[in-house]
Amino acid sequence: MNLGRAGVWLGSMANLPAGELRNAVAEIEAMGFGTIWIGEAISREPFAASALILSSTSRVTVATGIANIWVRDATAMMNGARTLAEAWPNRFVLGIGVSHVPLVNARGHQYERPLTAMRAYLEAMENAPYRARMPDPPPPMLLAALGVKMLQLARERTAGAHPYFVPVEHTLEARGLLGDDRILAPEQAVVFARNREGARATGDRYMKTYLNLENYRRNLERLGWPRDDLQPPGSDRVFDAVVAWGEDEAIASTVRRHHDAGADHVAVQVLTPTPEHAPLDDLRRLAPFLVKG
Numbered sequence: 001m002n003l004g005r006a007g008v009w010l011g012s013m014a015n016l017p018a019g020e021l022r023n024a025v026a027e028i029e030a031m032g033f034g035t036i037w038i039g040e041a042i043s044r045e046p047f048a049a050s051a052l053i054l055s056s057t058s059r060v061t062v063a064t065g066i067a068n069i070w071v072r073d074a075t076a077m078m079n080g081a082r083t084l085a086e087a088w089p090n091r092f093v094l095g096i097g098v099s100h101v102p103l104v105n106a107r108g109h110q111y112e113r114p115l116t117a118m119r120a121y122l123e124a125m126e127n128a129p130y131r132a133r134m135p136d137p138p139p140p141m142l143l144a145a146l147g148v149k150m151l152q153l154a155r156e157r158t159a160g161a162h163p164y165f166v167p168v169e170h171t172l173e174a175r176g177l178l179g180d181d182r183i184l185a186p187e188q189a190v191v192f193a194r195n196r197e198g199a200r201a202t203g204d205r206y207m208k209t210y211l212n213l214e215n216y217r218r219n220l221e222r223l224g225w226p227r228d229d230l231q232p233p234g235s236d237r238v239f240d241a242v243v244a245w246g247e248d249e250a251i252a253s254t255v256r257r258h259h260d261a262g263a264d265h266v267a268v269q270v271l272t273p274t275p276e277h278a279p280l281d282d283l284r285r286l287a288p289f290l291v292k293g
Helices: 011-015 018-031 046-055 075-089 101-105 114-126 148-157 168-178 194-211 214-222 237-242 246-261 282-291
Strands: 006-009 034-038 061-064 092-097 140-141 186-189 243-244 265-272
Touching: 011 018, 018 034, 018 046, 018 061, 018 282, 034 046, 046 061, 046 075, 075 092, 075 114, 114 148, 140 148, 148 168, 168 246, 186 194, 194 214, 194 237, 194 243, 237 243, 243 246, 246 265, 246 282, 265 282
Parallel strands: 006 034, 006 265, 034 061, 061 092, 092 140, 186 243, 186 265
Antiparallel strands: none
């Protein structure tokens, strides 16, 4: 698996019109970022979107961050990944996760016993029938893992973990739980603003979104954050812990702290005041600091 040291988590950029998205991902590849990450919410279907990105680039790895286990069965998940891995060898990574109660239930599914569900799902994926040509090598798989037990499952059954909305202290813990032979690829949100007021004006939408989701809030509580700090949009202290802001070097320094704590790769998500805008100029500023270590 070749993720590179730094990648780009598309976020709202994934919702650009298809032509603009094609151009944007080609430019991101040209900047030297190793991986482009695409999520799944109520937007483009992640396998179709991954094919769009792979067909618009020639070298960069494309990873789902994440594909939701509740909204497709294990055979559909496994065979979607196999299809992409055959068509674009060594360029697709399957990130899967349990998502969140409101996102799952809103689509008519029942979110329950996530760890047990993930164990059963991984077993079913391993046994998924497939009549087309098997990819060689098969697609590597990462889990969206936050808590101790899900990180342990990632170590036992997959190539590693893709934690999201986490401070550097989580990366340190995750590396200890995963061991040295598993991939650790956290996401890191960044805002190009020189003061906290400007950073929060842009970043608070991100903070409100994820602090309103129980899995993320409970993970921070587990790490020792007081509940008062976690009331959306969060205190300045928790904001500074999960969103990098400031001069280019200060932002790059936060990414390096994840590497120092044990991350193999960091997926950078640039937050902007206008979500429909592709922050390519910001990424160009960061690339020299990140892509070569």
